[in-house]
Amino acid sequence: MSKIPATVVTGFLGAGKTTIIRNMLQNAGGRKIALIINEFGDLGVDGDILTGCGIETCSEDDVVELTNGCICCTVADDFIPTMEKLLARPDAPDHIVIETSGLALPQPLVAAFNWPEMKTRVTVDGVVTVVDAAAVSEGRFAEDEDRVAAQRLADESLDHDNPLEELFEDQLRAADLVVLNKADLIDAEALARVKDEVGQKTARSVRTVVSELGRLATDVLLGIRAGTEDLIADRKSHHEMEHETGEEHDHDHDEFESFVVEAGALADREAFAAALPELLSRYDILRLKGFAEVPGKTMRLVVQAVGKRVETYFDRPWKAGETRASRLVVIGLHDGLDEATRAAIAGDLAQMIETGARQAAE
Ligand SMILES: Nc1nc2c(ncn2[C@@H]2O[C@H](COP(=O)(O)OP(=O)(O)OP(=O)(O)O)[C@@H](O)[C@H]2O)c(=O)[nH]1
CATH class of the missing domain: 3.40.50.300 (P-loop containing nucleotide triphosphate hydrolases)
Incomplete structure (x- = not known):
């Protein structure tokens, strides 16, 4: 065989x-x-x-x-x-x-x-x-x-x-x-x-x-x-x-950290995408990705961010029974993402999503 x-x-x-x-x-x-x-x-x-x-x-x-x-x-x-x-x-x-x-x-x-x-x-x-x-x-x-x-x-x-x-x-x-x-x-x-x-x-x-x-x-x-x-x-x-060589330190990815931010519907897609690079740079975020709910749309919005580059596109309709909400995963270095910073990022992101990024960025 x-x-x-x-x-x-x-x-x-x-x-x-x-x-x-x-x-x-x-x-x-x-x-x-x-x-x-x-x-x-x-x-x-x-x-x-x-x-x-x-x-x-x-x-x-x-x-x-x-x-x-x-x-x-x-x-x-x-x-x-x-x-x-x-x-x-x-x-x-x-x-x-x-x-x-x-x-x-x-x-x-x-x-x-x-x-x-x-x-x-x-x-x-x-x-x-x-x-x-x-x-x-x-x-x-x-x-x-x-x-x-x-x-x-x-x-x-x-x-x-x-x-x-x-x-x-x-x-x-x-x-x-x-x-x-x-x-x-x-x-x-x-x-x-x-x-x-x-x-x-x-x-x-x-x-x-x-x-x-x-x-x-x-x-x-x-x-x-x-x-x-x-x-x-x-x-x-x-x-x-x-x-x-006997210098081992644990390999368990403890140098990196990820968490999920949940928020409501996305108020302003373009303003959100325009404001994301600044958020990533401010908090040294390595990667952000997930899905957003856009009011009035049957499709879900994919959100992708790497460094200064952000991409958003609709990929498929929300399925019956799926919770229509925005969920984004944030990944960064462990040392840069303590509890307080994670809470600050979650707060900023939720505000950028729900109330319009322009207001949040001001
Ligand atoms: N300009 C450009 N963008 C690209 C290219 N390849 C991928 N991207 C974009 O880069 C982002 C990340 O691409 P992915 O394919 O999700 O990368 P990945 O390696 O699977 O990411 P992780 O699984 O999170 O590690 C997305 O927004 C892609 O559209 C490319 O060749 N050129």
Whole structure:
């Protein structure tokens, strides 16, 4: 019996994983693809967007959402049982695509394919690491040398690891294919610099492709045939390397935090979208996404924000029995989101949604 190939799509928050997968499903070329979608935070936005996008090859049955923590930490409890259920189906998929959360380390997930329950039945076709080329170009993952120098002066014992940079490197180290996405947002010179920076971090020579709006031929993404589970021991994450040298600190994503803000109907869509970048910058929010209720509309509004960029669009009608309200997930660094800050963000967001962003921003 031949093994079912599985593709792991990883990459930092907002890099474009879901967009690439949506495009892939639209161009599946007759393949029966099953999706496992993992998110940080308990509001399953990505899976809901995919099943809401109306693609025939993407029915609710074909999408399994894992929102019970990051997939790399819930391999035994969540991922393996989910895979076993998928593999036990009478109509087994031709290909399995796994979207990790933007904060997950791919290494433990890929290593799980060596577990006896998995080894004989599935293989990792490839790890696809999606990079937000615009964010890299803006220096989002680079260490701020001045800040580190100032911290060192203030306290030599401080832990200077930059969680964003480490994750970025870990996700790149695991890659069989790197996708430099959002190329539409930067010029050719900046793209060349990003290619160079990413190349230095991958260590091995890894195929790199460029994409705009997640548009890539499905054959580029699927059918890599890397068998990555046999190679993953040589692609160690920072965490695994620290473990080997005895410097281990827990890997449990405690450097990041997410919470959900619930609010009523959106008073002024354009003003809200225009005011969001300032809110994200004021509170150092890494990612915001979810759905909003717009009065007089039968459709729900998808809200997406990454850095300075905000997108809103109607995706599907609210379903009967669904609560028509606005729900947004906010993700940031743990240290920047204490209880008081979370409450302040929730208050500001609710006000921006319900009373019109212009008033709230004043
Ligand atoms: N301009 C531009 N925007 C993009 C591109 N790819 C994705 N986006 C937008 O970036 C935002 C995030 O895209 P997603 O596909 O949801 O990113 P993701 O990696 O799945 O995000 P998380 O699951 O939250 O980590 C959305 O508003 C997308 O429409 C691109 O190539 N160019």
